[in-house]
Amino acid sequence: MKRRIFIQGLAALGVVGSMPLPLSRAFAASPVSPISVNDLPALEGDLTLYLGRGEGGLYENVLKSIEKKNPKLNLSIRRGPTAALGNMIVAEAKAGVKRADLFWAVDSGAIGLITDAGLAKPLPGDLESQLQPQFRYPGWAPVTGRIRTLPYNTKRLTKEQIPDSIMAIADSDLSIGWAPAYASFQSFVTAMRILEGDDKTAKWLKKVQKRSKTYAGELGVVMAVERGEVDIGFANHYYTLRLKSGKPDANLDLAFTNQDAGCLVNASGVLSLTDNPNAMNFMRYLLSAEVQSYLAREAYEIPLIQGIEQPSGLPALSAISPPKVDLTQLADLRPTLDLMRSSGVL
Amino acid sequence: MKLALNTMKTFGLSLVLASAFITQPVLANGPIGEHVNHLKANLKDYSDDVEWMIAKVDALVTEYEKNGAKAVKSDDLIEYWESVKFHSAIETNYVPVYASIWQSIYGIKMAIDDKKPASEVRQHQQALDAALWQGLGAVKLAADFQQKGLLKAVKATASENMTQSATIDEIKHKLDRVVAKYAERLSDEATQIVHDTYLHLFEGVEGTLIEKDAKLVEVLEKDFNVTLPKAISDKKDVDQVRNVVIDMQEKLDRAKVLLEEAEKSRKDVF
Numbered sequence: 001m002k003r004r005i006f007i008q009g010l011a012a013l014g015v016v017g018s019m020p021l022p023l024s025r026a027f028a029a030s031p032v033s034p035i036s037v038n039d040l041p042a043l044e045g046d047l048t049l050y051l052g053r054g055e056g057g058l059y060e061n062v063l064k065s066i067e068k069k070n071p072k073l074n075l076s077i078r079r080g081p082t083a084a085l086g087n088m089i090v091a092e093a094k095a096g097v098k099r100a101d102l103f104w105a106v107d108s109g110a111i112g113l114i115t116d117a118g119l120a121k122p123l124p125g126d127l128e129s130q131l132q133p134q135f136r137y138p139g140w141a142p143v144t145g146r147i148r149t150l151p152y153n154t155k156r157l158t159k160e161q162i163p164d165s166i167m168a169i170a171d172s173d174l175s176i177g178w179a180p181a182y183a184s185f186q187s188f189v190t191a192m193r194i195l196e197g198d199d200k201t202a203k204w205l206k207k208v209q210k211r212s213k214t215y216a217g218e219l220g221v222v223m224a225v226e227r228g229e230v231d232i233g234f235a236n237h238y239y240t241l242r243l244k245s246g247k248p249d250a251n252l253d254l255a256f257t258n259q260d261a262g263c264l265v266n267a268s269g270v271l272s273l274t275d276n277p278n279a280m281n282f283m284r285y286l287l288s289a290e291v292q293s294y295l296a297r298e299a300y301e302i303p304l305i306q307g308i309e310q311p312s313g314l315p316a317l318s319a320i321s322p323p324k325v326d327l328t329q330l331a332d333l334r335p336t337l338d339l340m341r342s343s344g345v346l
Numbered sequence: 347m348k349l350a351l352n353t354m355k356t357f358g359l360s361l362v363l364a365s366a367f368i369t370q371p372v373l374a375n376g377p378i379g380e381h382v383n384h385l386k387a388n389l390k391d392y393s394d395d396v397e398w399m400i401a402k403v404d405a406l407v408t409e410y411e412k413n414g415a416k417a418v419k420s421d422d423l424i425e426y427w428e429s430v431k432f433h434s435a436i437e438t439n440y441v442p443v444y445a446s447i448w449q450s451i452y453g454i455k456m457a458i459d460d461k462k463p464a465s466e467v468r469q470h471q472q473a474l475d476a477a478l479w480q481g482l483g484a485v486k487l488a489a490d491f492q493q494k495g496l497l498k499a500v501k502a503t504a505s506e507n508m509t510q511s512a513t514i515d516e517i518k519h520k521l522d523r524v525v526a527k528y529a530e531r532l533s534d535e536a537t538q539i540v541h542d543t544y545l546h547l548f549e550g551v552e553g554t555l556i557e558k559d560a561k562l563v564e565v566l567e568k569d570f571n572v573t574l575p576k577a578i579s580d581k582k583d584v585d586q587v588r589n590v591v592i593d594m595q596e597k598l599d600r601a602k603v604l605l606e607e608a609e610k611s612r613k614d615v616f
Contacts, residue, residue: 037616057510057550065615081546216541216571217549219556223564238553246557290616298612299553 034289034307035130040281043070047278050089050100052082052110052268058299059104066285073278086110089273090117101279104270104286108142109187111269112331115139121272124280130287132317134324135267135304142267143286144301147314147322148188150255150262151225151240152232162232162255166262167196169232170207177221177233178212180345184236184266185218190336191325192261198339205343219243226252234262238300241313254314258321265322266330267304381431382438385489388431392485395432396478402426407454407471411464420455427451432485440484441522443477448529449584450474509609510551514602517547521591521598524574529584536587537578544570551605558604562597569594 043066051059067075078085082105089100090113105111114120120139128136135142150169152162163169169176179185192201215221218235222243225233228251237254244250256263270286272279285291292303300311310316340346381388403423410418427433427447437444453470508516520543527536548570556563574594577587 057508057513060509061612062615069616216544217567219549219552219563220567220571223560223567242553242556243560246563247560250560288616294613294615 034292034305035284035287037069037285037288037290040284040288042072043278043281043285044072045276045278046074046076047102047276047282048076048078048100049102049104049282050078050080050085052080052085052103052105052107058295061298062286062291062294065291066282082106082110086113089114089119093117093119098274101274101276102270102272102282104143104268106268107183107187107330108140108267108269108327109190109331109333111140111271112328114271114273115328116331119273121275121279123283127280127283127287130305132304132306134322135265137326137328140269140271140328141283141287142269142304142327144292144295144299145265145267145304145317146184146236146238146301147256147317147320148184148262148264148266149235149237149240150232150257151222151235151252152255153225153228153230153251154253155251156228156231159253159255164256164258166192166257166260167200167204169257169262170204174211174231176208176212177215177224177230178208179215179218179221179235180340181216182218185234186333186336186340187266187330188234188261188264189340190330190333191264191323193336193339194325194329195261195323198335202339202343205340205345209343209345222252226250237302237314238311241300241311244313256315256320259323261323261325263320263322264325265302265317267327268301269327382434383492385435385439385485385492388435389486389489392432392435392482395430396482399426399430399432399478400475403454403471403474407464407467410458410467415458415461418458420458423451423455432481435485436481437526439488440481441519441526443481443484445522445526445529445584445588446477447474447481448526448531450477452529452531452584510554510605511602511609513547513551514598514605517543518595518598520547521574521594524578525584525588525591528578528587533578533581537575540570540574540578551601554605554608555601558608559600562601562604566594566597566601569597 049063051063063075063077067073078100080088085103086105089103092099103111103114111120115137122138123141127141128138131141135145150162152159157174162174163172189201189205192204196204213224213230215224218233219239219242221233221235222239224230226243226247232255240252240254244252270283272283287305289308292305292308295301296303296308296311300314302310302314302317337346381391385392403426406418406420406422436447450470450473454467454474457467457470520539524536524539524543527533527539548566552563552566569590574587574590577590
């Protein structure tokens with residue numbers, strides 16, 4: 001029996017924990033170290049992936065490498081905006097059509113559309129157990145994360161001068177840069193609604209707006225902080241790390257709030273829509289040590305499997321205390337947009 | 347009889363003639379004339395369109411010259427241009443000339459509406475004729491590329507991978523479209539293209555770019571978010587908006603070199 005078929009069969013029966021080394025290490029219930037692609041089964045045959053665009057081509061490099069390593073894999077890819085592909089998958093399912101085996105989304109909101117519709121296949125235990133415990137979901141696997149941060153100008157402030165509560169920021173006298181039209185900011189506001197309620201969130205938005213300067217995107221926010229146009233900003237972590245990489249003497253550092261929406265960790269994610277065994281094995285490649293390290297190194301994304309180093313310049317996730325939020329709840333943006341509009345922010 | 351193809355006006359496609367392939371298919375807002383995928387077979391129609399358009403405009407200007415502004419309807423100039431099939435062929439193949447055509451059409455129209463001397467109207471007419479012939483030349487070249495299989499079919503779905511450096515090419519073409527739409531007096535649409543190009547394309551490359559040249563990203567951020575939208579909202583001349591775009595495109599050329607270097611130096615995933 002070929003190794004690939006053997007593994008597929010065991011995985012389907014849920015008995016991978018009984019496998020001998022080294023395969024048992026590759027599919028152990030609680031892996032001590034991340035799994036290498038060299039320990040994964042070869043991918044052969046057809047696989048259709050819907051890929052949400054983003055990440056400036058780095059996901060494409062991952063796909064090319066997987067294809068190169070698996071020459072018998074016939075990978076078809078449909079690319080598009082993540083939300084549009086999510087809607088397409090739901091629409092196709094309603095029409096009785098299943099074109100995609102896999103969906104790799106750049107944000108978990110679109111994942112929620114699929115899981116809410118009951119279209120995602122359950123994640124096998126070995127896959128789920130590779131993820132850090134707070135990022136385990138039954139129907140999908142977060143691939144990498146990004147954390148909400150408070151970039152601040154180091155010439156104007158010290159870290160100690162910045163409140164460690166996102167709600168307290170609204171009552172501070174700090175000038176703020178933000179990008180309310182930006183999808184990541186809207187997900188953050190959604191998390192605040194979930195954690196604090198609509199009333200508190202609306203009040204927070206109105207207070208912050210009085211001392212905020214608006215930018216189109218969050219790199220613009222971070223650059224404005226570095227120039228000293230504003231004291232602090234609201235932005236995903238990687239913009240600051242990248243700016244500091246290109247400009248090591250930048251007047252810029254990161255502060256974090258504590259267990260609230262201000263340090264939400266959101267994630268890109270992948271899910272299987274069919275029983276094609278390649279789909280789950282493909283997910284294993286995305287969670288491999290090599291792919292996770294690559295995305296952390298090149299895209300400054302946060303690996304969510306256990307045992308991979310964080311991007312350089314970012315504290316360990318365990319030191320940050322992000323809030324526990326079901327990321328798929330971030331899918332419903334409409335109440336957030338309504339709230340932001342009624343608060344005069346959009 | 348010329349068929350009215352007003353809906354063509356709205357679709358947003360930009361083939362890359364210089365590099366002879368599309369870097370990214372773009373969703374269409376309206377129906378795409380299938381003829382743009384069969385340029386060679388339609389070259390005679392396009393040529394007829396250009397000659398018809400030049401004759402119609404000349405007749406209108408001559409009438410203005412003889413009998414003044416009341417004798418002509420300057421809005422007919424726009425109708426002429428929107429009614430020819432060549433309109434979509436040039437819009438999908440060479441956006442800079444498409445912008446120049448609109449700029450000249452409005453030059454004639456405004457000169458007539460402002461009752462300027464006929465000699466001034468004729469200057470705009472000459473610019474229009476030159477742009478139309480230049481456009482026909484561009485379409486003929488594109489037809490040759492298409493015949494050789496070097497020009498991909500216009501499609502309404504995105505299926506191609508796009509590298510970061512190729513994204514820069516796409517951004518530059520989107521900026522050409524900004525000038526085209528502005529010349530077409532569609533300022534809101536032009537501003538929307540600037541905004542979408544920033545959010546959907548430039549945002550995807552600036553993370554890598556800022557590691558290479560933070561200053562360059564900073565000035566392009568300002569161009570996308572302040573300089574170009576302001577030039578449009580301030581109702582600057584088409585030439586002034588075009589100059590802003592040309593300046594941005596030169597910076598984007600520098601960005602492309604940096605991104606290509608980054609792509610070459612990037613380590614393999616495994």
